[in-house]
Amino acid sequence: MGDRERGAVAGRDRRPRPDEMADQRALEQMCFRNLLATPGERVFFKDLESRFLLVSDSFLLDQAHSCNIAEVIGKSDFDFFSDEHALAAFEDEQRIVHTGEPMVAKIERETFRDRADAWVSTTKLPLRDGDGRIVGTFGISRDVTAQVLAEQALAHQALHDAVTGLANRLALMDRLSQALISLDRSQGRVGVLFVDLDDFKVINDSLGHEAGDRVLVEVARRLSRISRRGDTVARFGGDEFVLLCSALRDDDDLRLIASRAVRAIGERFVHAGNDLTVSGSIGVVVTDDPSASPGVLLQQADIAMYEAKSAGRDGFRFFDAELRARAATNHDFDAAVCKAIENRELFLLYQPLFSLESQTLRGAEALVRWEHPRRGIIAPADFIPLAEERGLIGAVDGFVLDEACRQLAQWMREGQYPDSFTVAVNLSGRQLSDPTLVERIARSIRDHGIVPSQICLEITETALIGELGDAATTLAALSDLGVRLALDDFGTGYSTLAHVQRLNVDILKIDRSFVEQIGGSDRDRQIIGAITAMAHALGMLVVGEGIETDRQLGELTALGCDEGQGFLLARPVRPDQVAAFNRGTGGMVHRDAVAPPVSR
Numbered sequence: 001m002g003d004r005e006r007g008a009v010a011g012r013d014r015r016p017r018p019d020e021m022a023d024q025r026a027l028e029q030m031c032f033r034n035l036l037a038t039p040g041e042r043v044f045f046k047d048l049e050s051r052f053l054l055v056s057d058s059f060l061l062d063q064a065h066s067c068n069i070a071e072v073i074g075k076s077d078f079d080f081f082s083d084e085h086a087l088a089a090f091e092d093e094q095r096i097v098h099t100g101e102p103m104v105a106k107i108e109r110e111t112f113r114d115r116a117d118a119w120v121s122t123t124k125l126p127l128r129d130g131d132g133r134i135v136g137t138f139g140i141s142r143d144v145t146a147q148v149l150a151e152q153a154l155a156h157q158a159l160h161d162a163v164t165g166l167a168n169r170l171a172l173m174d175r176l177s178q179a180l181i182s183l184d185r186s187q188g189r190v191g192v193l194f195v196d197l198d199d200f201k202v203i204n205d206s207l208g209h210e211a212g213d214r215v216l217v218e219v220a221r222r223l224s225r226i227s228r229r230g231d232t233v234a235r236f237g238g239d240e241f242v243l244l245c246s247a248l249r250d251d252d253d254l255r256l257i258a259s260r261a262v263r264a265i266g267e268r269f270v271h272a273g274n275d276l277t278v279s280g281s282i283g284v285v286v287t288d289d290p291s292a293s294p295g296v297l298l299q300q301a302d303i304a305m306y307e308a309k310s311a312g313r314d315g316f317r318f319f320d321a322e323l324r325a326r327a328a329t330n331h332d333f334d335a336a337v338c339k340a341i342e343n344r345e346l347f348l349l350y351q352p353l354f355s356l357e358s359q360t361l362r363g364a365e366a367l368v369r370w371e372h373p374r375r376g377i378i379a380p381a382d383f384i385p386l387a388e389e390r391g392l393i394g395a396v397d398g399f400v401l402d403e404a405c406r407q408l409a410q411w412m413r414e415g416q417y418p419d420s421f422t423v424a425v426n427l428s429g430r431q432l433s434d435p436t437l438v439e440r441i442a443r444s445i446r447d448h449g450i451v452p453s454q455i456c457l458e459i460t461e462t463a464l465i466g467e468l469g470d471a472a473t474t475l476a477a478l479s480d481l482g483v484r485l486a487l488d489d490f491g492t493g494y495s496t497l498a499h500v501q502r503l504n505v506d507i508l509k510i511d512r513s514f515v516e517q518i519g520g521s522d523r524d525r526q527i528i529g530a531i532t533a534m535a536h537a538l539g540m541l542v543v544g545e546g547i548e549t550d551r552q553l554g555e556l557t558a559l560g561c562d563e564g565q566g567f568l569l570a571r572p573v574r575p576d577q578v579a580a581f582n583r584g585t586g587g588m589v590h591r592d593a594v595a596p597p598v599s600r
């Protein structure tokens with residue numbers, strides 16, 4: 001022991017100890033009285049029959065009409081609390097009396113005869129006499145209403161959506177898991193309705209978020225109204241809701257609920273004096289398999305919802321055998337496309353493009369092919385649309401652009417082509433809304449050290465319909481990079497030349513379907529002539545696609561079309577075969593000049 005501690009003990013020893021002032025009994029009484037006066041702590045002593053022997057001041061104060069101790073002694077909980085609560089307390093105390101086991105910090109809800117409920121944390125112990133015999137119980141309870149309510153609020157917040165008050169995604173996943181587990185014990189089915197509002201973005205954008213929130217709250221109310229007891233209505237995110245139904249007898253139950261939901265969402269909705277049209281598309285999945293995965297079920301309901309949307313919205317669709325088969329193919333497809341890019345199963349053919357006037361090679365269009373290990377060579381028409389739908393087109397087009405830039409750089413290094421030689425790359429219209437597109441293209445061009453104007457990006461006309469806002473901005477940014485832009489398959493969409501003019505497009509590619517008819521009637525010839533003249537007036541170059549006959553070639557040349565592409569002139573070929581078409585001013589080479597291409 002150090003000096004300081006010794007000093008402290010000595011100092012303490014010098015002071016008279018409290019127990020020296022009075023006898024032990026008086027001290028105990030003093031402490032006990034203080035304990036009973038502790039604010040907020042309800043202390044109570046009871047006999048073997050749970051009648052009060054003694055209670056603390058705060059127990060007396062806590063009663064509705066604060067009473068004095070004489071009014072409490074000899075009474076029981078039944079005189080102060082609800083029968084239900086008094087009975088529970090009595091049972092706890094009888095157990096303690098018989099077993100001698102304490103009850104520690106039990107959080108219980110106290111219900112009173114004449115005032116609001118409270119939450120308390122109660123500890124109860126056996127009350128023993130001098131010989132250690134149990135003669136009753138004693139306990140301390142503390143009001144924890146504020147803490148319990150705060151915890152409940154936090155738990156509510158964690159599991160509920162703030163706007164609609166519905167269960168949130170977390171709560172839904174938990175309840176869906178519980179519902180599936182309960183399939184083990186009970187017969188019946190679990191159904192999931194995945195609801196997505198149609199055109200909600202339009203409401204949000206045109207009327208503001210407040211109106212959007214009002215719609216969400218109203219839809220939540222309507223879905224809750226049509227749901228059955230025990231069902232869960234959840235907000236899954238944005239404008240998506242999920243209705244979880246358990247204890248279904250058959251699919252018809254769910255069909256009924258789904259059609260009610262569609263009708264309820266579509267009911268008249270008035271906001272700020274305006275009638276709003278709200279509708280929803282619903283995907284439905286049902287299972288009786290307790291081992292089903294909640295995540296997979298939601299995914300399936302989501303797939304079915306998209307089907308309902310493409311079938312015209314404002315309706316529902318079950319996830320059935322057909323969708324299941326399609327989903328399985330999609331799943332295989334996704335994995336296969338990712339692997340194809342990784343394993344370099346994708347490769348490019350190049351279809352030469354010629355100047356019609358000088359009959360010289362002007363460039364080549366890169367066209368992707370997929371050499372599938374089992375299925376052989378797959379044409380773009382057989383996988384590009386699916387890749388677009390599955391959100392994988394960015395990866396495919398990214399590969400194509402990078403490979404085309406690499407090839408162009410190699411050709412230019414080898415010095416076979418003039419500086420005006422261009423390589424055209426097709427870009428899926430979906431990519432125009434990808435904010436990383438411009439940067440990715442800029443990087444490919446930079447990485448391969450090529451001149452931007454030697455790259456031409458082809459965008460199909462149909463891709464531009466509808467989302468002109470975003471597309472125009474992206475096209476302007478691409479144009480600023482210095483690359484050339486071509487409008488592909490012109491004539492298959494509905495764009496007017498005025499519309500095209502606003503898009504910074506340099507080249508117009510007249511679709512094969514037009515070129516095919518050129519020999520047919522004067523009218524078709526006149527149309528192509530007019531398009532060409534107007535495009536020229538707007539400073540655009542015109543390319544005729546799909547030239548298969550000498551007649552088509554002759555007509556297009558006569559009508560002033562600048563460049564041409566087609567099987568008559570050259571089929572898509574391997575990169576090393578392009579040079580065979582580069583005969584300086586020696587004229588165009590007939591398709592038979594080179595070995596037959598790999599495909600098409």
Ligand code: C2E
Pocket residue numbers: 351366367368379380381384397400426427428458460488489512545546547548565566567568572600
């Ligand atoms: P497109 O860009 O209009 O490409 C021209 C298509 O017409 C090519 O088919 C080409 O082989 C074919 N073609 C060329 N001349 C003739 C002809 O004289 N007669 C006939 N009947 N056909 C001719 P391909 O290679 O099957 O490509 C089809 C479409 O797939 C392309 O149309 C393009 O829209 C898309 N595509 C091709 N490669 C890619 C790519 O890398 N990315 C994206 N997003 N789309 C691509």
Ligand code: MG
Pocket residue numbers: 365426458488
């Ligand atoms: Mg093209």
Ligand code: MG
Pocket residue numbers: 488489509511545
């Ligand atoms: Mg085309």
